[in-house]
Amino acid sequence: MRSWSPVQHYKHHPQHLMAHAVALKSSCTPPGSPQCHLRQIPTRTRSSCRKLFGPPIASRTPEENRWRSLGVSPKELNLALTVVTGQTFRWRSTGNSQFTGVVGSHLISLRQSSEEVSFLVHSRDEDASVEEELRDYLNLGTLLEDLYAEFTLADVRFAAVAPYLTGARLLRQNPVECVFQFICSSNNHISRISGMVDFLARQGPFLGTVEGIDFHAFPSLEQLSSLTETQLRDAGFGYRAKFIVGTVEALLSKEGGGEDWLLSLRKLPLDDVVKSLCTFPGVGPKVAACIALFSMDQHHAIPVDTHVWQIAVRYFVPELADRSLTLKVHQEVQEAFVKRFGKYAGWAHTVLFIAELSSVQNLLPKHLRSPKQQTGKTKRKAKALLSEDASIENEEKVESKWEVKGLTVAEAIVRTERKSLLKRKGKALFPSD
Template structure:
């Protein structure tokens, strides 16, 4: 896939020399859903603490080099956790979304876990619409869950980073516009048009390359060459 993405986009080919993309799993849908509920308007450190708390509710598996490992708790186990307990664990307003979603899943006639797994057989838009019926899940979070756990390889979670990538390199005519659900669709279509049916995975590398901590890892010669190129271009324009 990396070779195909690079062939379709010279910028991807350049970045792929320095970034290998995100290490991803075909995650369990329930685990993925709960984790992304924790991620809403949050930072990595706090998300990690919240996910660790939820995971600690599962069956103990063992200790490796001082780290305790647990199986992710079942839906039935999660249903025993109260909103107050989650708030005390630092979940804030997300606590009501976690308990609300767990309750909604328990009401599914076929069972919440089976319902989530059944989404793997649907078209992307139907998956997104179904997930958005759950408390606290909007378009971006639904797209994340669809990509990372529901086999929707062309799902594009659009946040500020992905919006900046799109308006700079794929759909520059949208620059300056306000991000709306309709424009999210145009961004997703632009990614699929450029990278194909596995566009969601191409997006992971482009997303990582936008993070300040990762930009710092780019060779200084590459950064300097780009700056020099811009300077030369400016001088040439002044000369003309």
């Protein structure tokens, strides 16, 4: 086979030399000239673009631009008076007038402005049902301004505090989540309740982190069933540990599933709902009323605690001041609220309850703030409130007292020994004459 050099090749095949010269000229011709013949760029698919350039531009939209309005005025929804005043313990402050929490399986932030409330879903694959779920959770189907107008005409106290507490709305929570939150709330304070609820929530799917705070979807009953009483006690639940375990077992035994059974209670009269809920360990009349009011559409349920009892005696039924709060008196307080405010008495109760909170007192003028000191009679009556834990053994009651004070028996012993040591040192430094 003959081997030719390029020069010899073009000498014997001049047509090839002409073709190469034309190709070279076309490649060097400035863009826009008539002789320019650009090579066609192949069309890329969406998947090939994603490999080259990362996620589509739409999914990389800055988070600030993904906030959407709920179309709700502050008169219809005041976040600070709704999501962090004791109805739920799942929302956290994550910015100026901003709160973050979980609705179903969605991690959501809510932001209050002087004109509206907007929301942000932190998931990238947001679906169309999220806003509908959020509106249902916030009970936006009920017009709050209309209720405030009715309550203002019905009661002098409500009329006095309402202008300073507009937008305090009732939530419509998932019943499973609500049940376990309020079992944790028994004889407890908000910061500790929140810690317990967070511990339970961590058994559910992780949804994300906002401002350094981790959020989880609330676990299913099956997921909660993996927790033992020992684990819960080690986590600081105390005697409530066996209530959590017992209620999980009771709900799992319900025909058709515990969550569906709880949802079915929404269709029953309030008395039947309370009786059904009180069959669970750790659930008494007050806790049952909270669950009914905040998750089961029982708008006239009245959870009677110290604050509510004082409100009733002070403004509605002063004749109850000399009586102990038995089940019968508990019912009379419930009836007094319903008689005054009607079928949405629970909503009015919530506003009056919020007006008693120390964290809200600065929103009220001084003449409307709650008395700082109680009378001896009121203190005695407060101590006589119906116990939610009547079935607890004596040693558990003692344990709960230590827990409320934030002490353990070991810490108490250390304190006693420290005091004794200081006393001995004092005597050594300043011996008596």
